[in-house]
Amino acid sequence: MTTLLRARASRLASVLLFGLVGLGCSAEASFDDLADEDAAVRGEALGDDGVEPMQGGETFLIQLEGLCSTHFLQGKTEGRLAHFDGVTPVDAYVDQRESMAVATSQLKAILDAYCLGDNACYVYTYSNGGAVISRTLSLYDTDWNILYVLNTASNEGGSELGGTGWLGEKLGSCTLSGHVGPADHRPGWNHNDTGGTSIYQIGGYDGWWYSSILLPKKHDGAVSFHSAAGLSKPMAASSLCQSKSLYWDGHEVAWSCEGYPLDHMGMKMKGLCELGGCE
Amino acid sequence: MSRARTLAVVASLSLGSVLVASLFREPSPKRLGALAHLSKTSATASIGAGKEAIAALPAPPLATASSASEAASPSATNDPLSVYLAQSVYPPTSRPLRAEQDDLIHPDRRYDPLRQAASEPRVTFLLTADRLFVTGDEETTVTLEVWRGEAPAAVQITRAEAFVEGAQGEPDAPPSRLDFAEDGLGYACRFSPARLIHGDDAAFVSVRVSFTGDGSLSETSRIRFQVTPPSAVPARFSGQFRDRIEDGSLVVEAGIDVEKAGRYAIDANLWGKDDRPVAWARFKGALTVQDAWVPLVFFGKAIRDAEPSLPLRLGELRGARLAEGKDPDLEAMAPYAPPYEVTLASLTELSEEPWESPKKRAMIRMLSAAEASPGAPRLSSISLR
Secondary structure, X not given: OHHHHHHHHHHHHHOOOOOOOOOOOOOOOOOOOOOOOHHHHHHHHHOOOOOOOOOOOOEEEEEEXXXXXXXXXXXXXXXXXXXXXXXXXXXXXXXXOOOHHHHHHHHHHHHHHHOOOOOEEEEEEEOOHHHXXXXXXXXXXXXXXXXXXXXXXXXXXXXOOOOOOHHHHHHOOOXXXXXXXHHHHOOOOOOOOOOOOOEEEEXXXXXXXXXXXXXXXXXXXXXXXXXXXXXXXXEEOOOOOOOHHHEOOOEEEEOOOOOEOOOOOOOOOHHHHHHOOOO | OOHHHHHHHHHHHOOHHHHHHXXXXXXXXXXXXXXXXXXXXXXXXXXXXXXXXXXXXXXXXXXXXXXXXXXXXXOOEEOHHXXXXXHOOOOOOEEEXXXXXXXXXXXXXOOOOOEEOOOOOOEEEEEEEOOOXXXXXXXXXXXXXXXXXXXXXXXXXXXXXXXXXXXXXXXXXXXXXXXXXXXOOEEEEEEOHHHHOOOOOOEEXXXXXXXXXXXXXXXXXXXXXXXXXXXXXXXXXXXXXXXXXEOOEEEEEEEEEEXXXXXXXXXXXXXXXXXXXXXXXXXXXXXXXXXXXXXXXXXXXXXXXXXXXXXXXXXXXXXXXXXXXXXXXXXXXXOEOOOEEOOOOOHHHOOOOOOOOHHHHHHHHHHHHHHHOOOXXXXXXXXXX
């Protein structure tokens, strides 16, 4: 298995890169007092002279696919790399066909390659990619420079369709599709330890008709709101916005409480477009 | 989708919303009563340990968000820097513990979903167990409950087996038979999954149960465990504890006998005298066989903000070693149950200051720069209460 992981990690060499403009994070700014006032912190961060205090690094957007995929552009739903000035998109080669262990290990290798030192990263995940980034941040203590994670249609809390065969039939059949349910993902790791990274969520509610038999309340056909929103236990939720105490630590809802009138496949690019990265 | 499954789905839909609603309702007192009854009973397994008391089982998994808990139409939004500043008042590995955090307070709890029988759409069933991770010779309890509509249904378990997963999740060796015992309103079996494992690595063990019942009811379902056999257990809690104040935080050190060096994650919760949750902490780092203590740093402000009654006690101590390159990649330690009472005499010994670190300063710089960059992604989050 070790050999297998190494071979797969070597695929990182084929990661796609577009444009190289830096954001960086290495300068010695002085913060003698981390003021409670946001404004004071912001002003100090930018420096009195208004000059950005970081030089030299690059900023990447890691795009991570979901279940039964090996990379973002290959998933069952069409994917595209986002376009932001100064941000280089990375099509993350992470094998989510076999096991969470393999996927976690491969994502760690990607974060090691792009998000250390003077570099900074955004991470965008789709579907089970939300579970993979959560597990990776929880198990490793590496000092990655991740600005934030945005999950769309996240399966971090597990899908009630996991193990029924329906997920595989809809999203692609693979061994892992039988092991992505709430009983696999929720007790599988400490979701509250995000390594200090903020994780944002969006979800869809145009569920496939037959999925309503198994998925509680609002869902996108593959995952329910309790998973898409980052709630710390499965519940029948009609809104992504719940009491703040019901979320895993470090998890937030982006843009919309109602979610989007899209099914699971339609959600794949939604977050990138909301960020302004679709052309 | 296969034709058979499609037919089953279409048939199930003909029952309409009543059935759908029944799947996702609040657990009925009758169901909870059934679980409580099961928890007091015993069962045997052919590879199990015989007639011992079955541990308390998890409650049915699904709750409904109350209207009060759904934050209606929050109007304010936050940018990523504001969110980070709010979140980083506490460090990533020690934060307040809330009563709602079932996942931390009951870390063993599984959330196997209620299933609808494809062969008989009015029938629902729950195949579950009392934990996901099984360590050493620990036993686990597997339960099956079946309902026809609202009423518990009797079934015949035609086949029940456990096996170590091999390629594609199929049995690596001939499965071992499990004997479920009828008890109360359901069926239960207690066994030690590690006895199936012949190697020295952690493994996935599956339990597969087939049952039949009135009408055309005929189902097979499966659940899975992550099992660390005795030879793979990486470390053990010694049962010794000590604590001190360091930099305004409470450091509880747990004694540990490390057999395998490596990267560990060790978690624990802190409780007040009145059993109110206070804070959680996590050690995440390398341990060697020379290490005799593992520090759990409970952040001062996280404790102060909870305003707990003293003495504090440590609970839910558990941990695992990351076995990189293996699958499963976690070797679990046996949880340590007895509580440890912390010697802290006064909350004033703890700092009320927010978390501060070079990493936090670097993150603020990065997020500030990103915010100032005109071409960067634009994200705003909902301000929840």
